[in-house]
Amino acid sequence: MDTPRGGSNHSDTPGSVRYVTFGCKANQYDTQVLREALGRRGLEETGPGADLVVVNTCTVTAEAGRKARQLIRRIGRETPAARVAVTGCLAESEPEILREIPNVEWVLGNGEAKRPVNFLRQIGQEVDPEELGIPAGITEFAGHRRAFLKIQDGCDKRCAFCIIPHVRGRSTSRPAEELASEVQRLVASGHVEIVLCGIHIGHWGLDIGSSFSALLRRLVQVEGVGPHGRPVEWRLRVSSIEATEVDDDMVALMADRPDRIAPHLHMPMQSGADPVLKAMNRWYTVAEYLQACHRIRARLDRPAFTADILVGFPGETDADFERTLATAEEAGFTKVHVFPFSARPGTPAAEMGSRVPPEVSRERRAALSEAASGWEEAFRRDLHGARDRIVLEGFVGLSGRYQRVSIDPELIEGVPPDAIDVVLEYAPEITSDGREVARLRGRPVQPERPAEVSL
Ligand code: SF4
Structure with missing residues (x-):
């Protein structure tokens, strides 16, 4: 979708730009792609007085959407001369609402329209893709030692609580060689940790006859040369991957190259009770999840496992929650991001009955968070000497x-x-x-x- 707001009579092309990014690492990466492309075209990045404000939005929860709309309205009030381009998942899920907000001139979803060439065309700049180096990704993550690298977009699953597949489409992988070159560039820019991100990174390669572990094998071979022209030690962090998609090949590689792949996996569990996992339309059982944790732990030296857990999903009983606590403890998480369920309109979960009262969700969140901080303390003690x-x-x-x-x-x-x-x-x-x-x-x-x- 790439719909300019009807009735606009602006003809000047902007000279300065400001970026505001909501949401996940993939979104931050997407903003950086635009930042570099627009920078190459001479748009200067400035603060609140910029001619153009790019707001890269998130729609993962109703609250995320509300915050983005609120900020866009504030930009309109405080800087009425600014022209606003809204991109990202909210632009995909509710373009009509966004288009009605004063100052919003462009609403660009996650498809073709968000590609820098098309984005620039929308704002009145005809460009030669060659000149921008598109679609080769990014060269730096300014102001950070760690850089995000988006390796794929989209998701083929349909978890009952999640709107993301509806706004980002099916899983699409970027070519391995393109990613290897990007790693090389990022290391040359001074980044010593490259965080692999995406929407469902364990599915990297499924659409092009390859696999995530094959990509890892390719990327660890990249010889990093730093900004001063000398070889540097750099590492990958896998970031978020589904436990059941960590195959033996990947674990073997992590065991062989602890210098090159951080011994940390973020593996969303969502629930530690089978009836809840089933209602969520997750594809594994508690036993399968735990088996994956034990298999990985057996090969690595004190790995860190972190996870997302959703509490108060419709139908989650006290017994289910107790089981989740026990499962999380057995999995050996060192940090847990606990989210109380909030119904995202447009998802199957939003239509489900047996709602858990918000105060019960809050209690469960507090109990799990408290348990998790104890697990993290114990993990730190155990790291002595590592x-x-x-x-x-x-x-x-x-x-x-x-x-x-x-x-x-x-x-x-x-x-x-x-x-x-x-x-x-x-x-x-x-x-x-x-x-x-x-x-x-x-x-x-x-x-x-x-x-x-x-x-
Ligand atoms: S795996 Fe499930 S939670 Fe994750 S992006 Fe896909 S649908 Fe959403």
């Missing part, structure tokens, strides 16, 4: 196992490096109210010295 690599922002960084780790400045001479290999040390801290909080410190691994030879 090796890891920290991607640093100053003297604090993110470990491969997705933990914040601090480094004593005295242990690093001069400017902190981009990334450093460390041995993790458990460093308990007593808070002002007397609680012990588990923190982690990293002791840099000393380069090995050649053995002394005695004659």
Whole structure:
């Protein structure tokens, strides 16, 4: 869909642009694609006074849509001269509503219209795709050490609570070689962690006769050369993947290359009770999910498993929730993102009866979050003595196992490096109210010295 708002009589092409992004990593990547393309065409990125405001929206919950509409209206009130282009999932799900908001001049959904060439045409700039390097992706993620790389879009599943397949379509994979080149460019721009993202990344390759583990095998081979022309150590983070789609080949690769693939998997569980999983139209049982966790854990050194869990899904009983707590504990999650169910209009779940009262959902959310913070503390204690690599922002960084780790400045001479290999040390801290909080410190691994030879 690429519908300019009817009746607009603007003819000037904008000279400056501002970006506002809602939602997931895939959306942030999409914004960066536009940012680079528009930047190549000379649109200067500025603040609130920009001629053009691109609002890349999310529609995953009704609340996400409400927030985006509210912001777009505010832009209209506060900067009436700004012309607004709305892109992303909300632009796909409710274009008519958006088009009625003052200042909104373009509503560009997730299809062809959102491609930079078409986007530029919409705003009055005829371009040669060659000149923009389209569709080769991005070259940097300005202001970040870690860069997102979208490897596919869309999803072939139909979870009962999810609107995403309706607004992003079927799973479409980007070519492996294109992605390998993009990794190379991102590392050359100074990014030492590349986070693979998409909508359903475990389905990468299904539409082109390949598989996600084959893509991983290709990407780990990329020789990274940093901004100064010297080889650098860089790593991939798989980010979010369905547990049942982590195959043995992928686990073997992660076990062989802990330097290149962070030992962390975010595996959405959604529920730990079979009746709820079935009602959600998820395709696995609790036993299958747990089996995947045990299989992966058996091969890797203290991997971090994080997950999304939806509580208060229609029909979820107290017993189902208790089972979810027990399953999450057995899975060994180190962090859980808990979402109370909210009915997304347009999804089958929005039509379901047996609604769980909101206060019960809130209680379940609190109970699960509290349990999860205890699991994370225990995980940190267990990491004492483990090796890891920290991607640093100053003297604090993110470990491969997705933990914040601090480094004593005295242990690093001069400017902190981009990334450093460390041995993790458990460093308990007593808070002002007397609680012990588990923190982690990293002791840099000393380069090995050649053995002394005695004659
Ligand atoms: S797997 Fe389910 S929750 Fe995930 S994007 Fe697809 S339909 Fe939505």
